Amino acid sequence: MRKVSISLLVMLLFAIGLSACGAAAPGASTNTIKIGINAPLTGDIPKVGEGTKYAAEMWLEDIDAAGGLEVGGEKYDVELVIEDNEAKAESATAVTTKLISQDEILVMVGPQSSKQAVPAGEVANNQKTPMVSPWSTNPNTTLDRPFVFRTPFLDPFQGPVLANFATEEFGFTKAAVLYDVASDYPKGLAEFFKSGWEELHGEGSVVAYESFTTNDTDFSAQLTKIKDSGAEFLFAPQYYNEVALIVQQARELGWEGPILGSDSWGSAELMSLCGDACKGLFFSTHYAAAGATGATKEFIDRYNEKYGYVPDDVGALTWDTMLLIQKAIQDCGTITGDIAQDRQCVRDAMAQIKDFEGITGSMTFTEEGDPVKCAVIVKISDAGEFEFYKQVCPE
Amino acid sequence: MEFFLQNVVNALQWGSFYALIALGYSMVYGVLLLFNFAHGDIFMVGAYVGFFVATGLLLLVSSLGLVSMPGWVVLVLVILVAMFITAFVGVAVERIGYRPLRQAPRASAAITGLMIGIIFETGNLALLGARRLSFPELIETTTYTIGGVTVTNKRIMIVAVSLLLMFALHQFVQRTKWGMAMRAMAYDFAVVPLMGVPLNSIAALTFGLGSALAAAAGILFGVAYPVLSPYMGIVVGWKAFVAAILGGRGSILGAALAGFLLGFIEIFVATIFPSTLRDLIAFSIILLILVFRPHGFFGEAHTSRLRL
Numbered sequence: 233m234r235k236v237s238i239s240l241l242v243m244l245l246f247a248i249g250l251s252a253c254g255a256a257a258p259g260a261s262t263n264t265i266k267i268g269i270n271a272p273l274t275g276d277i278p279k280v281g282e283g284t285k286y287a288a289e290m291w292l293e294d295i296d297a298a299g300g301l302e303v304g305g306e307k308y309d310v311e312l313v314i315e316d317n318e319a320k321a322e323s324a325t326a327v328t329t330k331l332i333s334q335d336e337i338l339v340m341v342g343p344q345s346s347k348q349a350v351p352a353g354e355v356a357n358n359q360k361t362p363m364v365s366p367w368s369t370n371p372n373t374t375l376d377r378p379f380v381f382r383t384p385f386l387d388p389f390q391g392p393v394l395a396n397f398a399t400e401e402f403g404f405t406k407a408a409v410l411y412d413v414a415s416d417y418p419k420g421l422a423e424f425f426k427s428g429w430e431e432l433h434g435e436g437s438v439v440a441y442e443s444f445t446t447n448d449t450d451f452s453a454q455l456t457k458i459k460d461s462g463a464e465f466l467f468a469p470q471y472y473n474e475v476a477l478i479v480q481q482a483r484e485l486g487w488e489g490p491i492l493g494s495d496s497w498g499s500a501e502l503m504s505l506c507g508d509a510c511k512g513l514f515f516s517t518h519y520a521a522a523g524a525t526g527a528t529k530e531f532i533d534r535y536n537e538k539y540g541y542v543p544d545d546v547g548a549l550t551w552d553t554m555l556l557i558q559k560a561i562q563d564c565g566t567i568t569g570d571i572a573q574d575r576q577c578v579r580d581a582m583a584q585i586k587d588f589e590g591i592t593g594s595m596t597f598t599e600e601g602d603p604v605k606c607a608v609i610v611k612i613s614d615a616g617e618f619e620f621y622k623q624v625c626p627e
Numbered sequence: 628m629e630f631f632l633q634n635v636v637n638a639l640q641w642g643s644f645y646a647l648i649a650l651g652y653s654m655v656y657g658v659l660l661l662f663n664f665a666h667g668d669i670f671m672v673g674a675y676v677g678f679f680v681a682t683g684l685l686l687l688v689s690s691l692g693l694v695s696m697p698g699w700v701v702l703v704l705v706i707l708v709a710m711f712i713t714a715f716v717g718v719a720v721e722r723i724g725y726r727p728l729r730q731a732p733r734a735s736a737a738i739t740g741l742m743i744g745i746i747f748e749t750g751n752l753a754l755l756g757a758r759r760l761s762f763p764e765l766i767e768t769t770t771y772t773i774g775g776v777t778v779t780n781k782r783i784m785i786v787a788v789s790l791l792l793m794f795a796l797h798q799f800v801q802r803t804k805w806g807m808a809m810r811a812m813a814y815d816f817a818v819v820p821l822m823g824v825p826l827n828s829i830a831a832l833t834f835g836l837g838s839a840l841a842a843a844a845g846i847l848f849g850v851a852y853p854v855l856s857p858y859m860g861i862v863v864g865w866k867a868f869v870a871a872i873l874g875g876r877g878s879i880l881g882a883a884l885a886g887f888l889l890g891f892i893e894i895f896v897a898t899i900f901p902s903t904l905r906d907l908i909a910f911s912i913i914l915l916i917l918v919f920r921p922h923g924f925f926g927e928a929h930t931s932r933l934r935l
Binding site: 273274275276278279281413414442443444445447448449450452453454456457460473476477480481483484485486501504505507 | 630633634637640641752756757758759761764768770772777779781782848851852853854856858859862893894895897898901902903905
């Protein structure tokens, strides 16, 4: 019995060794460009991971159809290495390390939410690998990190945009905020909104500033406090699964004021979870699918036909990100096969990009690696579509 | 005052879930002296079973063109069917996971429980994907405002159904022969089987009852918080476990009281302090209670007893 098991073990080890050799072989060839995708395929926000994956695969289809990516007159095969970060900060850094050191990727796309993008950016920057986050809006993601870029606008811009919108549109003076204190994105945005609001209406105009912790499902204590505070509207910069719970519970507790959201609301899954309770609400985002034109509409139609639903902002931003890194790689001019040199070259090319016309707006990178671009205010229509309402651009 | 009463209403609903789940922990611990750490995940399974039963039932009703069944009839049916199915899940967990380990050290059983929980979570993830499911709205929400306090029909229903189930369980344990066997087993694990009480049947019954209650809690949870995820049972399960300890070994009244107490502490801490302090303060209070009553509200020492 023991002999059998030992020989089985030996065979197993041998098989693992063989497969490892097999996997290593294509990585050694110089005519393949590897792009890492670090996305939340499982965990709290799986729809975000799905949108990332689908948009990236659609881009790869175009590259494959053209026979590869042309850099400096030579065609290269492109391989996407898609890894799941479970929407957790610690998994995101582990995935980043794996992609950089084991898969030897040239560029990393993702992670999406700031909770993962902030720590993963640290790893990518230390390893001198270019990283582009399509969805992270927290300033810390790119701060003092020359190798880290992003495609969306930033929360220090988004917060005041929303504060202005609530003031001009409704004439409100008293605000309430409910946010997840354990997650970088809601916490950062809540703070930027609060300071923006207080600049307009003075100290103490945010009459309720309530928090909860990731994975909480009952917000009745906080919402009761908010209702009691005399606030005229509620700002909830949360992800789509929590938005459904917050909005429904607020209504059940008799809260009648508007509830305002941020770009994290704009998921294709929001309406199926939230239902009628979310109709008529406003949130800020990167693009509006309903009523889009030109290249944006082309992308939406193609995505819709292929995957059966209208892409959310993550899909659109990932698409722009893929085109951005494609341009950076092509601008770089040569792929030497020395991965460290190539990564540096792509980073430098990325920082040089000016007036890039993406489907979510025009982008020019600042020194921090952040684009300067406009935000869109969207209204959720009675049909459950995200309708364009207003555009707000930085001065 | 209105503010206070509103939070009492909030806490009653939140506490109901802890109480219902704590009962399952407490009964299994009472009878078999083991903590079923998969119990939080059985709660999750119950919610998902409820989801599928409800979706199936709604489909059946609409396709057969039956005279529109009122929502509450569907809900009662869903609760009963899901409780029944989940009871068998609990029995299977006992049969496959715990019975072979009955003579093994308690640590082995605890590890098995954790493992079964992980199998449920990842199995769900593999079968249904990472997408959140939205629990169908079976009864329409009606909001009542009584003296400034807002109550919905759902909240009243949740608290009422929970209390009803606890009362039914109490009656079962106190008044039936099976219940007497469970109490006897809790009293002495070694001698009672010698009197001809079938240990295996009683163990299965205990798991079945506990799992059925967890399923009811899962469905009520789905009605109140209609976003289902594979990991929804973990944190709620831990906290209900603490409530079970606080209530005392095998005590139904204790588990129910402790569950509601935990709900009240959590809601009121979040009302007065920043919510980050909620768990810290809640568990500090529980720790303090356990310092003075180490066996919980209604528990008693069992160290002197013989154990298998």
